[in-house]
Amino acid sequence: MAQKPKRTKSGSAWMHEHVTDAYVKKAQQEGFRSRAAYKLLEIDKRDHLLHPGMTVVDLGAAPGSWCQVAVQKMKRQGRVLAIDLLPVAPLPGAEVLQGDFTEPETLAWLEKNLQTARVDLVLSDMAPNMSGVVLRDQARHYELCGLALDFAVDWLKPDGALLVKVFQGTGFDDFRNAMRRAFAQVVIRKPEASRDRSSEVYLLGRRPVKLEPVACADAS
Template identity: 45%
Template sequence: MATRIDNKKLTKSSRAWIKEHIDDHYVQKAQKDGYRARAAYKLLEINEKTNLITKGATVVDLGSAPGSWSQVASKLVGEKGTLIASDILAMDALADVTFIQGDFREAEVFDRIMREVGNKQVNVVLSDMAPNTAGNSAVDQPRMIYLCELAVEFALATLPSGGALIMKVFEGVGMQELRQQMQKDFSKVRSIKPAASRARSKEIFWIATK
C-alpha cells in the first residue's frame, strides 16, 4: 500500500521540490510518453542537435539506471543496432537492451560489456552518471569529476576514430581542467544545455568526438 506523504513533516524546501517535481512539464510528459525519467528528453534533444546515435549503431550506456537514456538510445539504434547498459544498481529489463549489473571499472564487468559488443565497434558511449549529492559542492563536485574521468577512460578504451562520448558534467571546480585534458584526447568537445535541464541545475552535457 502506498505511503501517504505528510507535508507537515517535510521541510519547506522539500515541499517546494515535491511540488515542482509534480508540476514539472517534462515529468508529466515522461509519464505520458512512457519514459522512466524526464532525463529522456535531454538525450533526445542532444541527439537532435548532433545526430550521433543512428540506426544500426552500437551504444554503451554507463550508469544507466533507471533506464530512460537506454529507452531513447535503443529506439534510435533500431533493430539492427546494439544497446548495452550497465550500472552498479539494478535496472528493470528493457526490450532490445542488454543490461549488465556491476562496476564497469572491474575487469570482469568490462569484459562482459565488450563480449556483448563482439566484433562490432562502439560508436557512442553515454554517461548520465552523477553521485548521490550531499548538497555540499566541496564534496559533490570532486565526486562528479571522478565519475566523469571514469567515463572518459572507458570511452578512450573503447571508441574508434569517429566515435563519440555524450557525458553529463557539473559546472564547478575541476571542470576546466577536465575539459583541457579531454581536448588533448578528443578532436572536439562541445557543450549543450538541453531545455529539459532545470535552469538552476549545474549540469551541462559535453559531446566529445574522437
C-alpha cells in the same frame, strides 16, 4: 509504531516542482521512464548521434530512459549495453548489468560482450551518491567522468562520440581540457530539459584523437 518523518519545506518544494514539471508529465504520457529522455532527444536532434546499426554503451543508465531513446532511434537495429548501480527494469533491445563501473568485474562484462568490436557512442549520465559536501561531491563526480573518458578513448571507433554529464564548478575546466586532448571536437550542450537552476551541462566529444588497441576479452 514508527513515527512518520516530517516533510521538510525543501522536500515539499521539490515534490511540487516534480509533479508539475512539464517534462515529467510528457514522459509519463509518452512512456519514457524519466524526464531525462528529453535531454538526449534534444541533443540528438541537434547533433545526430543515434543511427540504426550502432553499438551504444550507456553508463549510469537507471532508470533506463536514455536506453529507451537509443533503442527507439536505432529502430532496434544495433546494440545497447547499459550499466548502473541501481536496477534497471528489463528493456527490449538493451543488455543491462547492475554493477559498479568503478569495479574491474563490471568493465570485464563490457569487454566480454564487446569482444573486439568498437563502440559508436558512449553515453555517461553517471553521478555519485551526494554527501552534501560540494567539493567532495565534485571530485567524486569527475572521477566517474574520467573513467567514462578512459573507456571511450579505448573503445570508440575513429568517428565515435562521447556524451557525458558534467557540473560546472571545481574540476570542470580540467575535465574539459582532458576532453579536448582526447577528441578532435568538443562542444558544450545545455538542453532545455535541464532545469535552469542546475549547473548540469553535457560535454560532447567527437572523433577520438588517439585510439588504443582493443584487447580481446578473456574467453574463460
